[in-house]
Amino acid sequence: MKTLNIRIWFVQSFLLMGVLGGLIFFSGLQVYILFSPEPIISLQSSIYLSLFLFLLLIILSLYFGFRGGYLFKGRLDSLLTFVTTLRSGKFSARITKSENDEIGLITDELNHLAQFIQDQVKSLQRLADEKSELANQAHHAAVIEERQRLARELHDSVSQQLFALGMLSSAAIRIIEEDSNQAKGMLEQVAQIASKAQGEMRALLLHLRPIDLKGDSLREGLIKLVRELKEKSNLEIEMRIEEIEHLSKGTEAHVFRIVQEALSNILRHAHAEKVKIVLERSKDMLHLYISDDGKGFGVHASKMTSFGLQSMRERCEELGGVFQIRSKENEGTYINIRIPVEEVLKIG
Structure with a gap:
């Protein structure tokens, strides 16, 4: 028109x-x-x-x-x-x-x-604080459920991969003298499965890391999380994390958990080599940017990371924020989050 x-x-x-x-x-x-x-x-x-x-x-x-x-x-x-x-x-x-x-x-x-x-938005953030308090009170009950979930994850992924490792290695030992080329192919599969199982275990351990900051600021907690991940994986992580004051405990806990969930997804599914994390404040907005150079996926078609993405989106929306994700196969994934914080802006 x-x-x-x-x-x-x-x-x-x-x-x-x-x-x-x-x-x-x-x-x-x-x-x-x-x-x-x-x-x-x-x-x-x-x-x-x-x-x-x-x-x-x-x-x-x-x-x-x-x-x-x-x-x-x-x-x-x-x-x-x-x-x-x-x-x-x-x-x-x-x-x-x-x-x-x-x-x-x-x-x-x-x-x-x-x-x-x-x-x-303030009401949503206040509810987030109350939810954080209730989550602390329900911690002991959640431990049992988390153990059960961990058992299911280990059974569905790592235990099956270990079983496959055993079968392939046994077969390679039997035929190594008769057909060395076939044995070499099997050993290559063993190396690939072992690497994948190692990534799954790292992601599970990262996901099980305590979500409370134990008195640390959000910046200190994220730096410790990234440092721990660097020690246990081959990821090259570039980060720029500002010290942001006057954030509520609920907001800090939600942002920390979003980063933790994103890194867990990258370890499990992205097969990435480089990760970038930026946390900064621009006037009345908190900006969180996470990207990787992994294999990417179709955002609307993929079900592989739907639970993790949904969890991050819900945590962002509970704080009155805006959650955006872009991903394309073989071109990596980009997550951009904006959360409003207290500051009045006048427009003439």
Whole structure:
């Protein structure tokens, strides 16, 4: 559908009014000259006067059309910028009211809506804090469930891989003197399965790491997590983690768990060599960026990491944040998370 620029619409409207005004004046003057017994102006003079007034009306229409359209479009652009800012997750933003007219009323309502959303985000973060406390209280009950889950994971993945290692190694020993090439192929499969089993175990151990920070800040906890992972794997991890103050315990715990879940997924499924982690604060937004150079996957089609991705998305949304993921086969995976934090931003 074709759209019309608001300034062009203003100019067209004023121009139309100017043309109609000029025609009405010219027609009225001609009627006066024809029917008046003693007209005070000649026909030729009336034509010149009409043309002059017509041109004057055209010029004034263009001026006021452009001026009115510019002012009106400028105010609409401010509203559009504000709505875009809210859509990006900056719910603490506010727009300055310039006039007490209909657009001014819309401005007030948008500011009230932003305040309402910001209050809802605070409520979500408060609920996250309460949920964190309840999680601590339920820790002992969760230990039993986690042990059962670990047993299932070991049975479904690592134990089967160990069984395959035993079968292949036994077969290789039997035929190594008869067919060395076939035995070599089997040993290569043994090496691959062993590497995969090792990655599974590292991911399980990383996932079972305690989620509380034990008095550390979020930055300190993430640095320790990354250092521990570097010691136990061949991943090359680049990180830029800022010290971010005044975060609630619930927010820190959720962000820490998101990073932990992401690294666990990378170990299990990505077959990556390089990982990048960035945590920083930009005004009223907390930014978390995690990327890897692994094999990637179809975000909508893959079921392999759906549980881990869903868990990260839910933790992000509990904090009122925005969760974005991009991945493509053989091109890696990129996770971008934005979580609002307390700070008021004014938009003029």
